[in-house]
Amino acid sequence: MRRKHQKTVTPVTHPVTHSATHSATHSSRIQAEMISRTLASFQERFGISPDSFSSFHLFIRKNNVWCCTPQAGEARFPQIVRRGLRIARVFDYTVKPTTNGMQLFRHLVTRSRIELDSETAQVFVNGGTQQVNVPDDVSDGFVVPFYMNYPLGVGLLKGGSLKSQVPRSRRVIG
Numbered sequence: 001m002r003r004k005h006q007k008t009v010t011p012v013t014h015p016v017t018h019s020a021t022h023s024a025t026h027s028s029r030i031q032a033e034m035i036s037r038t039l040a041s042f043q044e045r046f047g048i049s050p051d052s053f054s055s056f057h058l059f060i061r062k063n064n065v066w067c068c069t070p071q072a073g074e075a076r077f078p079q080i081v082r083r084g085l086r087i088a089r090v091f092d093y094t095v096k097p098t099t100n101g102m103q104l105f106r107h108l109v110t111r112s113r114i115e116l117d118s119e120t121a122q123v124f125v126n127g128g129t130q131q132v133n134v135p136d137d138v139s140d141g142f143v144v145p146f147y148m149n150y151p152l153g154v155g156l157l158k159g160g161s162l163k164s165q166v167p168r169s170r171r172v173i174g
Contacts, residue, residue, distance in 0.1 A: 031060040038065045038088045041095035045142060046102070047110030063090050067101070094142075099153035099166055102144045106151040112143045114155070114162065121147035124155065125172040129163040 035058050039050040057073025059066050068084025075083075087101030102109065114132060116124060123130050124145055132145075134157065142165075143157045153166040 034060050034063075034090045035065060038090060038095050041088075042097065045112050046097070046108070046144065047112075048105055048108040052105065052108050057084070058087075059084075060090075064088070065090060067104075096165075097142055097144075097154050102154050103151050106144070106146075109144050109151065112138055112141070114138060114143050114145045114157070116145050116147050116152070118147070120162075121145070121152060122172075124152055124162065124164045125166060127164045127166060127168065129161060131160050132157075132162045134160055 038058075039053060042048040043050055053067065055070075056067050057070045059068075059073065064086050065088040066084040067087045072083055085100050085104060086098050087104070088098060089096045114134065116132065120130060120132055124147075138157065140158050141156070143155050143162070145152045145155050145162065153164065156163045156165055
């Protein structure tokens, strides 16, 4: 009886060549790339210049980009629950702005703005999805819906349908 040939898989081992310094440098480079990607996305999608963030301390925690004052960024405490405000989540395929971030930098949003009337604003802050009138200069993707010049949060626009991305804890029900 003939035995089937089994493939022998030889494990590939890599010698340990990464020092703590190399790891920290690699990590710093990845963090800088994530921040750069976020700022480029904010400029391209919302018209927010990267220079607008020059007086802030930006940092990464997991896949989140956080923003705080330079003083808060330098402070060292034994335990910090939260330092600053999360302004974006970075994924392989996109950068998702946060409601807090777009509300904080509302005065800088010059693109991907949609003005809502009272009725559509109510549906949006309740977390709904609805058809909206889309200005010619706005394309599918993340947008900032405004009501009476106040940013309501972040929405996802696809084919004229606006889906609220307002966190459940911030929705207005009633």
